[in-house]
Amino acid sequence: MATIRKTRVYPYSIDEVWECLTDSSSLGRWLMENDFRPEVGHEFCFRTDPVPGFDGIVYCKVLTIDPPKELSISWRGGDVDTIVNFKLTEVSGGTRLDLKQTGFRPVKQFVTWFMLSLGWRKIIRKLLANELDSKFGATGADE
């Protein structure tokens, strides 16, 4: 099992960030097209361009919702089965977003889709960033 954590501070109010996390059309613009509704138990999908082997659909369900502080959804698609958690905290100068994705199993189809959608320039930048992270960020194991 692996967990991904991301933290960002946005120079916007907690209500503005919450709106972007829970408004379907807003989510559609920054994350993916969807039929999200902010109700616990609501089942919905994120949809993106399909690629061979991945139909471009992520199946989700709202697990917890605590306005304007916390949103958890299940996230299944391609061959991953994960939970995505967003937490918002007011900080000086804006709002901190803590994102956590806990997941299982590899995800070849999603990888392929992501590679194709992101474009080479970004891929290179992110590959290098990840490589630097793994080299200098975490523990350096001798091989």
Place this chain on the structure above:
Amino acid sequence: MSKTAPPTDVYRAIADPTRRSILDSLRETDQTAGEIAEGFSMTREAVSQHLKMLRDAHLIKSRQVGRYRIYTIDAGGLHDVFQWASTFSAFWDDRLDRLEVELANRRKSARKKKPRKSKN
């Protein structure tokens, strides 16, 4: 021996615009070295060099069909490089950037709807 290419090979392989174009063209359809060379108006030798680097980085693979060698994208190689965690990590980096843009745009359009006294 590991089947996975060292990531530095992958960086080197995709750092070159011609090799990225080759990968792009292979995304659409499998091709022979000759067809690739035609598409890029390069010599066969130059193409061979590029294909070798891409193959060494496990970004493409080839199969022999009769007297032709057909090249195709090696999704497995890509996958080895992009472990699921690092892929999602890059995915969220990208999407959280877009969230910031969305926040800015929402505020802009909110201002338009509710105009304040303008200075000019």
